[in-house]
Each structure stands twice: as structure tokens, then as C-alpha cells.
Amino acid sequence: MSESKTIHFRIRKFNPETDPAPSWKTFAVPFAKGMTVLDGLHWIKRNQDTGLAFRYSCRMGVCGSCGMLINGRPTLACNTQVAALKAAMVVVAPLPNFHTVRDLVPDLTPMFEKHQAIRPFILREDKGEMDAPTAEFYQTPHELEEYLQFSFCIRCGACMAACPTMATDRDYPGPMPLAQAYRYSADSRDGGFAERAKAVDRKSGVFSCHFGSECSAACPKGVDPAKAIQLMKRRLVFDYLRLFKAKKPCGGVHGQRTTGRREGIPEAPEYTIK
Numbered sequence: 001m002s003e004s005k006t007i008h009f010r011i012r013k014f015n016p017e018t019d020p021a022p023s024w025k026t027f028a029v030p031f032a033k034g035m036t037v038l039d040g041l042h043w044i045k046r047n048q049d050t051g052l053a054f055r056y057s058c059r060m061g062v063c064g065s066c067g068m069l070i071n072g073r074p075t076l077a078c079n080t081q082v083a084a085l086k087a088a089m090v091v092v093a094p095l096p097n098f099h100t101v102r103d104l105v106p107d108l109t110p111m112f113e114k115h116q117a118i119r120p121f122i123l124r125e126d127k128g129e130m131d132a133p134t135a136e137f138y139q140t141p142h143e144l145e146e147y148l149q150f151s152f153c154i155r156c157g158a159c160m161a162a163c164p165t166m167a168t169d170r171d172y173p174g175p176m177p178l179a180q181a182y183r184y185s186a187d188s189r190d191g192g193f194a195e196r197a198k199a200v201d202r203k204s205g206v207f208s209c210h211f212g213s214e215c216s217a218a219c220p221k222g223v224d225p226a227k228a229i230q231l232m233k234r235r236l237v238f239d240y241l242r243l244f245k246a247k248k249p250c251g252g253v254h255g256q257r258t259t260g261r262r263e264g265i266p267e268a269p270e271y272t273i274k
């Protein structure tokens, strides 16, 4: 695509307070090398439609604000190069499976409420140590690997928009909160599995996932929420069958290697913390 070319953006416009139904508007935008979809939206807002509503912040794929449906795929506008789309038209709509606040702005409130419900932080019984730690909580590289990739989530909602179960069941927590429920439960410092199990093991809960894996295909950060959901299911089944003994979260003793691993899982190779 040469720099003098024009690219057309077809954008879904909708103000639920004034419009009876969504409509589509097409804009001709000058193409520039390296231009992202978010750059194109900014150009349109500056030059053709000052009322166009979209959400963004970091412009570098970190904050998770600019999730939208681009040429049929839920992804980040700031992380999507127009040239990489290899299309004459960039079709942009708000993320599906959410109500629209306006134009390209989805209402992410239900996602964050479901995220809150799984208690997305380390839970431990030794609250005193949590509030005023006397030492670091050590982990082996193997223990870190158990949850690391799931911690790269930026809460953009692309996986929620791609999920076929979300499309038919609004009570389903969705891939992001479920993946985070597993992320914290798989952390050797955490002891909150039983509490999170109550939030996800219910009607319309984690077992409603039928492993379509659309969530993992959509994730712009390379997180695999479908895998986390299957691991959460496995953990719940094993827990039900009493195949795991209750897990004790690791303690924080100065200079001492502590793991807090569940019984029944092979131990990590020896590792000395220096």
C-alpha cells in the first residue's frame, strides 16, 4: 500500500439515548505507513466526525482500553496495523457480548464485576503476614510457570467478545474472570481456591465452557484462557474426588526455600534461591 493511498473506514455509530438503531458511516482516511486502526479513528475524529466515541489510553497494547471488533475480529485498535489487515476497507464495531455505551465504546462493567467476584488477588489465612510481611514469599521457576502466562492479561475484553457461551448466557463469568480464577488458584502463595470455587462452580459457571477456544485465538496478549478454564475444571474435579489434599500456601521465611505445593503434583527440580 503506497503512502498516497486512501483507506476507507466503515464505522458502526450508535447513541442508545437518541438513535432508534445503529447505523454505519464510511470515511475516507489518508493512509500513512505504520498507521494503526486507532490512528485512523483519531484522524476521523479530528477531521470528519468530532462526535465519534472510542476509548483508548496507552496507545501501546498495555492498558486494554481500545478493544473493538476490527474486520470481524475482537482485538486492540492500537495494536492493529491497517496494512496488516490487507483489506480495502477497515470495518470497525464495538465489542460484541457487551452493551454499547456509544459508537465504539462497550460497557465493560459486567466483566469487571465478574472479575471482582473471583477475588483476583492472593488470599491467605495468615492475614498478619499479608498486611505486614516479615519476609518475601519465594517461588521456584516451576511454580512461577504454573500461572505466569495468565498474568499477562490486560482485561481488554476481546476474549469475552469472542466467546460463544457468553453470546448465549449472560450469567456465564466468561474467559477473562475464569482464567484469572485459575491464575490466582495456581499461585503457590495463594490459599483461596475453595473460595473461588464457590464463585465459578455453579450453574452457568466454569463447566458451561465447551472449549471452543475462540477466546484464546482472540487474545492480543497471547494468554490462553481456554487452557486456564480446562485446568480449573480439572482442579475442581480432582478436588471433588479428594485427589488433592488441602493446599497450604507457602510461607515467607527469610532465606528459606518454601513451595506450598499441593501433594500429588511432581516437585520442581531443585533450585537454590541466592
Ligand code: SF4
Pocket: 152, 153, 154, 155, 156, 157, 158, 159, 160, 175, 176, 179, 218, 219, 220, 221, 222, 223, 225
Ligand atoms: S485474556 Fe487476553 S483477550 Fe481476554 S481480557 Fe485478558 S488480555 Fe484481553
Ligand code: FES
Pocket: 055, 056, 057, 058, 059, 060, 061, 062, 063, 064, 065, 066, 067, 076, 077, 078, 079
Ligand atoms: S490504547 Fe491501551 S491497549 Fe490500546
